[in-house]
Amino acid sequence: MAVLSKIRQRSLLVIAIVGLSLFAFIIGALIENKGFGTGTRNAGTINGVDIPFEDFRIKVDNAQKSQQGVTMMQATNGVWEQEVRRVLLEGQYEKLGLRIGDDQLINLIKEDPQFAQNPQFLNAAGKFDKAKFNEFIGSIKNSSPERWQQWLAYEKSLSQFAVEQMYNTMVKSGFYTTQSEGKFNYELENNKVTFDLVSVPYSTIDDKKVELTNEEVLAYMKKNEKKYKAEESREIEFVLIEDKPSAEDEKAIKDKVNALMNSSVVYNATTGKNDTVAGFRNTTNVIDFVNTNSDIKYDSTYIAKKDLPVEHAEAIFNTPQGGTYGPYMFGDYYCISKSLGKKSAINAKASHILLSYKGAARSQATRTKEEAKAKAEELLAQLQANPGSFAMLAFTNSDDSSKQQGGDLGYFSKGQMTKNFENFVFGNPVGKIGLVETEFGYHIINVTDKQDGIRLATIAQKIIPSEATSDAVFTKATKFEMAANEKDFETAAKDNKLTIAPLAKVLALDENIQGIGNQREIVRWAFSAKEGEIKRFNTQAGSVVARLKKINEEGLMPIEDAKNAFGMKLRNEKKAKLIEVKMTGTTLEAVSKATGSPVKEAKDVAASGSFIETIGPEPKVVGTAFSLKTGVVSQTIAGNSGVFKIKVKSTVKAPAVKDYNEVASRVNSQSKGSAAGRVYGALRKNADIQDNRAEFN
Template structure:
């Protein structure tokens, strides 16, 4: 009591001290992180054009809200790409003087179903009326300032989209595909070459017979900077200590849940007597019993057999009313299930073809009469040949949600669909095909199946590590962190019987590591200005503990050495193997080289430029290209291919017969070229731009 009295007497002093410390902490953090600086207003720049941090973060927040399940990092990356693209395109528009005029904007609006089919903007003939639309916009401007601002923002988006479309259209128009291009494509696909060859694979020399140094790999990367360009990155390695229960924990949990099967005696404080409580099977109020003993609350819904746990599906579905099954394990829980009831035809599977009409769905122009006539036609086809229903749905339905599944919806619950649809499905037998009308249009429906369902009362208790197990895992993780701080990380982990997982080429905007999702805090630590190479740190989460080591920093603008080893090392190794192999392949003819090297003379037949594959070896474009260019009966020099060193002798080149025209091939190339043009334009603009990305500093 005396201590409490002294604390009360000095409470004002304590509050003052705490407040001063908090203020000092905040100010110190601001100073340390470079706060109050002008640069924090921008998240980056593109060719000198700044991207406002405030606007950027607002757009990221909006993207997260509008896209369910999207993480903050995913939203940030998406908005960043859009901002970069917008700045690059705006600069291009300004260079060429590309703008959208009023007439063009009206055409864009007229093509939008949301406006083109709005009754407020239609004349007596049902056509879009520009004057009505302009009157509507004018009324918003004069009387509804909030909606007017929203309209201006939307109009700006439409204008940007239309300008982009015009820009891409102009680019596509400038991409010319000639008849010669079509002819060349035809010849690449159909001209064939036959040749003999001797090949000595690189695998005939062991990797340890040739040495490739790290400096050679880095030199190769530096000589090919465009091919091996990279953002700043980090190399991390980590050990994950999963916070999982031990065998003893599982056994203890099993005993606990088994104890719920039979009745038990408990002491009643109120009466001073021992009460006998019934077990799960004899419980009078099953819902109350489940909620008192389960980590998952009581669920009264009926479940089809196919939706029960697969391992125990038969036992659970075939229980008698009141019978209990378990304990069994499902999704990390020990479970007991009691049969509460059974219902026939509780859920259903059905397929449908929706024929909508104008005014019911955007983009639909057919009349109600036309939709009904089309639905009746499809109904007859489906009734005549029920097996064709899926194909009829895929090619005719207006329902985008089921188009790719042949119109099928599975596990339909009563009341889930609109009333007439619901009534048809649940009031008709399996196999019945008919037609109903709903608020969306006309539906041709086929009842595919109906499922009996059961209602189970399930007690589910999460199998979790005990406090002792969790403590042991924590101690082991802490030991690795402490010992690896001044010793070799890999060696210490190996001595402890642990697996070290590498994470190469980690970018500042990444949020996950290989094998581990949602590890943004580790990425931020790795890119922190105070985190030095070799630093080790422990990160705790609900799943366990991660001991991470920052193995390396790469700020060269090129891929790291470790990453380069994955792609460059095989190239340089094969080059050195080629020199050794060439020394064995002596001779001016295939037969001489075959005798010297011990490799047989083989035949490659009907090989094309488009598919330069050599039997039993693989794709060898350099070798096949040489064969086409040699001339009949000519022998090549030694060729360093993808998989081996070759010498070839061309037998003959079989030219494909000329076509009357090559329009099909010309059109194919044109479609491919134009289809990829917008992506290539943005990629080229980004490659030529100076882009500064400072997003990591905001997080």
């Protein structure tokens, strides 16, 4: 009774604390949002079109349900991109007056195999019957509101897809490549220039000799503001105090699992006597015993030795029926296993040579069925005389991709292969070679191995931190949080012998933090906290004490990030000036002597690739080569990899052709292929988008 009274007292205290906390939370939220319902209720606005939060949330929920393993933020971002695309394209459809009419919709539905091939919607002649279809839709509308809504959603998605295809077709129709453009591209690809060159790579000058100031970086960014604009971000430093099992915790789990092996004596309150409860070794109801005591339920599957824990495989597999093994560690679990018997040939291994023929399943062969059979019988005779040649004959004759492995299919179990193939492999001894016909053609099969399996009843209990260990982690994290608030974060970490993780930079919609994974709660906090603020978080890995080190507002990217983005380009521009001073001389030989760089030949270089062998792509250099007269030494050219001087030896123009339709057609096809993506990219770039996603996640 005393224990129950204490539990009740603690329960009342907890209820009171939760009630006060909930009240404080609600009031805080109201204050933050400046009252009841006055905050934004839109997930965003795209060119003046609001995306209501409730509609957006429902779509995100549906996306998460339909895509297994997708996180909330991944679903949110996917739906947001869909909404942006929908609004931008619908704006274009409206301007152009594009829409899908009822008759067009019916035609689209008729093309869907689930309707077009459904006998329910076909007439006596086997044609799609619109009246029968409309009768079906009417019955859904009248009998099932939920199915009716699903149908309307299907119609809407079908219409959206169709109108987008119509729009893309119109966009593509606007692209046309002329004969002149075809000729230009033909010459770009086929005109060749050969020239000598001297190049001094930028890497010959140490970066320390070309200082890059913050002022220079900032000036370059201001000239290219759109290119180097950065989103609002936060920089977080944190300490992770892992909540992991101690050595004592591991031993406690091992002892607990081991104790299940033997019978135990327990007091029976009903009879007032002690009862002996059977242990794992002598229980008569193994399955119930496992399901009662294990974190992983009983599995009746037979297991091959190769699939058992490596260190214990031999001992477990050789455990006699009814015998037990363990405890042993497997991953994060302590286990004990009981053998429930073995079964022969649960897996088999085989090699094959497939001879397919025209008309066989998935076949690209042109031979007839009769020719395939004759060839298979010929190969079978060779293999029966010389079984060692199987791999080579498979490589040179098989129509299956396994030919690359000499026909080896690896191990497989029953149900994985087509029936005739399976029957032969599992019905014949290892070493048997024979001929089998399946829907794929004729197979010459070599049975190479078989594996027996063991059925195990396994009790597995996860090795987790004890309450005492978790309490110690919580206490340590709390003390560190208090010390970090009183002292300097770095000093407090050093005093407590804790390691500060590398600085993490996050954007408003991020959810992952390197080292601790999905931590959306910490990201949200970072965007509401003040610089220097510290907070402790409970995570699956343990306690995280985080400090908001820096707030980066939207604008030009930070100087250090900018140096990483284009610092090399600015340094190379400075290096080019230093190199140009050295490249004196009116001949390449004189330039070579002055710089110590050899004269090299670039042979038959085309303008389209601008690729110089052993150097790489150099469009400025190749462009200059096509503009120079033969024998003339160029001025210095600051290229991608260094500074160049060149002298053209010869320019060969491609022979003229009767017409350039083939080239024009290829260029036109490439242009049309990327048209839809480029048009949407332009619409997205020029759209007025207000993104409020971060407020709801």
